[in-house]
Amino acid sequence: MQAEARGCYDTRAMLIKELLAQRLTTAFTTAQAQGLLPPGDLPEGVIERPQDTKHGDFASTLPMKAAKTLRSNPMKIAQTLQQLVEKGHEIQKVDVAPPGFINITLSTAWLQQQVEAVRHEGERFGHVTSGAGHKVQVEFVSVNPTGPVHVGHARGAVLGSTLATVMQAAGYNVTREYYVNDAGNQMELFYRSLWARYQQALGKQAEIPENGYRGQYMVELGQRVVQEHGDRFLKMPEAKAIAAIGAVGLDHMITAIKADLEMIGVTFDNWFREKSLFQDSTYATAMKMLEERGYVVRRDGALWFESTKLGEDKDNVLVRSNGLPTYFASDAAYHYNKFMLRGYERVIDIWGADHAGHVSRLKAVVEALGADPSRLTVLLGQMVALKRGGEVVRASKRTGEIVTLRELAEEVGKDAVRFFFLARSPEAQIEFDLELAKQQSQENPVYYLQYAHARIAGILRHAEERHIEYRDGDVAQLKVDEELALIRKLLELPELVESIAKSLEPHRLPHYTMDLAATFHRFYDTCQVIPKEYSPEHDGALTKARLKLVDASRIGLAQCLTLMGMAAPERM
RNA sequence: GCGCUUGUAGCUCAACGGAUAGAGCGCAGCCCUGCGAAGGCUGAGGCUUUGGGUUCGAAUCCCAACAAGCGCACCA
Known part of the structure; x- marks a missing residue:
């Protein structure tokens, strides 16, 4: 070995x-x-x-x-x-x-040689094999399709998508999944709210249900359904109409959510429908399994999961006395599907901190279903307090006072949004000031990184224009501290990828990238690559060696930006 | 009241239990008749909230206090 x-x-x-x-x-x-x-x-x-x-x-x-x-x-x-x-x-x-x-x-000689190694690896530089093809699922965002994605969700979206990308680079077989909560009574409320807005759009009197969804987007959605379907739902019996209009509304919401997330470069491999758990036998099988294993008891007309048998503080209701399953029951069935039916070796769920209280009971139910709970990791993104010019903005779907992800992406830009959320560890409770974010997008760390990449591209362009061919350059010419420091910094990337995949801490990537860019800028400042009066005889050897290093830096920096889902511009 | 998470530079945040706690922004200076100054260099700015403990060594682990956020439903 x-x-x-x-x-x-x-x-x-x-x-x-x-x-x-x-x-x-x-x-x-x-x-x-x-x-x-x-x-x-x-x-x-x-x-x-x-x-x-x-x-x-x-x-x-x-x-x-x-x-x-x-x-x-x-x-x-x-x-x-x-x-x-x-x-x-x-x-x-x-x-x-x-x-x-x-x-x-x-040794210096070994370091120099790594410039060739990086260039040889090219687009694959930074990738490692520690994941060994293990089958991993990352489930994130999973916002209820009752309204648009808002700023608070952006954090989990960025965290999840980057983690998935990095784990892929580390050699895991990764599936990105969005869990669509299309069952349950929140959806029922959404359907009935839409039904009311639809009728209003047709000039009829209708009341939004109590605790219904009152946002402006619902008014627009109602009008849109009228445009597309006319008054045909009015001719149906109400229950049937609500179901039919609900399906249309749900479709629109999912399409909108998908489009909004794509604005910040977030995509999924699979959109899993909660309803499907009930349409096939998944839900029934999972419940039966819990019962057979002796974790289910009937009490006060409801079915309870006896989490206390597994050390929890209290039991949890699976099926209410009115016969309807709880969200928790769906979740149990969903994770039964993840582990047992689809065979993920490891599952990472990314939730908001407001769901923190549900982690232990979900782990308990996973254990009760016979899977090792350590195969499930729940990452909690702490809350994002939204501010505009120092004033707190309350985000609530029902009152309709929301700052949407779309607005944020349009105002601040995809790369800045990604970097801002990515650079902070998930546990940090952050304040997001929209005014500040917009203002800082002028003087943003994002530009620092992208400028370094554009600068590199500029040098390589320059070499091409002057017809400087550096394939035969000798990396042994690279001896100055700034040159060696740059090589050393580049070599940290594969270690970092492996480490992030293990610790699930993607926030270290932006910090490393800042470091890499700074190291490059310092190199640039002290080491001129192509002198103005370039003469092949006099400068050729050093220039060619440095061009190789510049090229390796381009590969490293572009890899970082790609892993973070950010653009690596040739010019700015 | 109980539980979880978090208190680090003026601001936003980093720092596998290791050596002098680091970046960006902001502030004060300096550096383009040489490849992109959206850059580089120098400086000011810290009792890592407080008080105990663990050990060769603590911002990091444990206990307590204080402060902030989030939970504690037959809602999701």
Whole structure:
């Protein structure tokens, strides 16, 4: 394995981080075998990236972690390992720093060679194989189709779509799914509200039901149905009319939601209908299974899921005494479908924090259905408080006072919306000031990233115009700090992709991209790529090498922007 | 009242239990007769809400207080 890795420049085969971890592990066991270190287990977390690059490319805190179990001095352990780590051609030096750090610096020659490796990988650079084709579902947004998508939903949309993309890059087999809640009494209310608006559009007297949907969009929807269908629903018996008009309204809502989400680059592989759970035997089978496993009891005329048997605070109603199933029952059946029928090895649900209280009971029901609840992860996006010029804007579908995603996308732009929500960890409760967002879109981090990409494109264009062919450039010319720093920064991308897929923290991607862009800008500032008085004899070697580095940077930056669903412009 | 999440620069936010806590915006200076100045460099700005604890080491883990958000239905 090690010999194989040594001769390999392809980062896809093995990350340098993993290679170094192996070397350290081998050094550790060798030291014990030779009696240089006392016996004892290898601690977790062998290798990491130091915060400060002056400490080298990689650092290990292994000596300090092992000191206790080995009953040995951390500095002594560090020094022992320092001697035993196989350097190969990748490692330039291994240092020891108090109180027991091992610092590893990569060799310049190896770093230079990575420029070729990145260019060789091209569009695939940054992709890794840690996901091993495992079947994963990411379910997100899933807004009730009773109204348009609003600003608060944008967060989950961006989080979910980026996570799905990154997991795909990490080698998972990912399905993006939207759960359409087209059953239940909220939908019933929506249908009846639309029925009323439809009648009003035809000049008839009609009342919006209590707690119905009163937004302006419902008025428009009613008018639209009149345009498309005339008064034909009036001729039906009311119950039938409501059902028929409801189906039409639902269709329009889903189409609108789909279009709005596409405005910020969010798409799905599957739109799963709640109703389908009842149309086939999924719901019945799931309920039967819960019953057979002894988790269902009848009490006060309702059917209860005995979550308390699984350590929950209280039981939950599956079927109300009026015979109608609760949302929770649908959810149980839906997850039965995800795990049992479709066989996802792992399911990630992205919800708003207002649903936090439902996580544990859903996990309980998944367990009751016989799936390991650790296969289900629920990510909660904390609430987004919406402001306009410092004033809080209340978002409510029923009162109709909403700022829609569409408005936001039109005002602020897709890339800025994505970046803004993506850069914050899901747990952060954020305030979104529309005025500020618009204003800042002039002086936005988004432009910082895209400018770097456009700048790169400009240089490459320039090289082409001057007919500078750099295929034969020699990367060994790259020796300046700013050049090597840029290579080092690029090499972090595959590690980051692997790490994000594991920790489910896509917010680290925008921060890395900012870093990469800054590192490029610094390189640009100190290292001129194509001199004004360019002469092939005099400048050729360095210019060609730097063009290769610029090209590798383009690949890395474009990959980041692509993973985030943002544009990578050639010009601005 | 109980539970979950969160308190980090003036503002918006980062920081696998590791070395001097970092970015962007804002603020004060400096840098284009050289590839895109939507850029670079320098500086000011922090008792990581407070008080205890755990350990070689804590913004990070545990306990308590204070503050904010969200839950606590036969709604979704």
